[in-house]
Amino acid sequence: MAADKKVPDFSDVRSGSSSTAPRSTPAPASRRTYTVVAGDSLSKIAKRTYGDANRWRAIYDLNKDIIKNPDLIHPGQVLTLPDA
Amino acid sequence: MRAPHISRFAFAGAVLLAAGCGKKDDAADVIPPPPAATVAFRVTSVDLGKSITADKMIANATDDFAPGDTVYVSVATEGTSPGAAIKARFTFQDGQVVEESTQTVTPTGPARTEFHIVKPSGWPEGKYKVEITVDGALAGSKDFEVKRG
Numbered sequence: 001m002a003a004d005k006k007v008p009d010f011s012d013v014r015s016g017s018s019s020t021a022p023r024s025t026p027a028p029a030s031r032r033t034y035t036v037v038a039g040d041s042l043s044k045i046a047k048r049t050y051g052d053a054n055r056w057r058a059i060y061d062l063n064k065d066i067i068k069n070p071d072l073i074h075p076g077q078v079l080t081l082p083d084a
Numbered sequence: 085m086r087a088p089h090i091s092r093f094a095f096a097g098a099v100l101l102a103a104g105c106g107k108k109d110d111a112a113d114v115i116p117p118p119p120a121a122t123v124a125f126r127v128t129s130v131d132l133g134k135s136i137t138a139d140k141m142i143a144n145a146t147d148d149f150a151p152g153d154t155v156y157v158s159v160a161t162e163g164t165s166p167g168a169a170i171k172a173r174f175t176f177q178d179g180q181v182v183e184e185s186t187q188t189v190t191p192t193g194p195a196r197t198e199f200h201i202v203k204p205s206g207w208p209e210g211k212y213k214v215e216i217t218v219d220g221a222l223a224g225s226k227d228f229e230v231k232r233g
Binding site for chain 1: 139140161166167170172176180181182183185186187188189190191192195196197198199200201202203204205208
């Protein structure tokens with residue numbers, strides 16, 4: 001009977017690969033940006049973008065070069081947004 | 085006696101003009117070297133074995149394996165490609181997929197790409213197959229068998 005036929009389990013198979021040819025490097029993913037408007041805060045942007053205000057820190061971490069104080073962002077600043 | 089004088093100038097001018105034209109014709113005869121020929125990327129061989137060398141060639145070719153063996157497949161290619169996705173798809177018996185692995189390479193000439201699979205708990209005995217595709221098109225396949233020694 002087909003139902004009695006034991007199907008082998010290959011879930012523990014490990015694989016690998018390598019080549020003498022150069023590997024293709026994927027193009028870097030383009031990151032989204034957001035331009036700060038009056039009344040914005042990092043948590044508001046995080047809530048609006050990711051649905052989670054707590055992700056403000058991820059935005060801050062990615063933009064530390066232009067944000068000196070996470071409680072103070074300025075209209076016109078262009079923030080790089082982390083991947084969702 | 086002015087007329088002969090003018091004709092001498094006219095003759096000299098005609099000679100210069102002819103020489104100039106001749107030089108232009110010579111330049112037109114120079115054929116620029118053809119651009120370096122590019123060979124279309126293709127798989128030239130698929131080899132199976134239990135071990136592999138540093139240059140990705142099969143050290144001891146076989147299509148009979150023991151349950152504890154690592155199965156190596158070496159894919160030889162030639163030609164150039166800005167990005168070729170070489171995929172190895174291992175299947176068992178009637179088509180159950182064992183493993184799939186892809187290497188995307190940018191070869192500039194002959195190259196070898198190896199894939200290997202190992203199963204710590206041991207391969208079930210039976211017949212297996214590995215199919216090699218390049219950018220989704222079948223480029224080669226090999227059958228192999230696992231038997232207890």
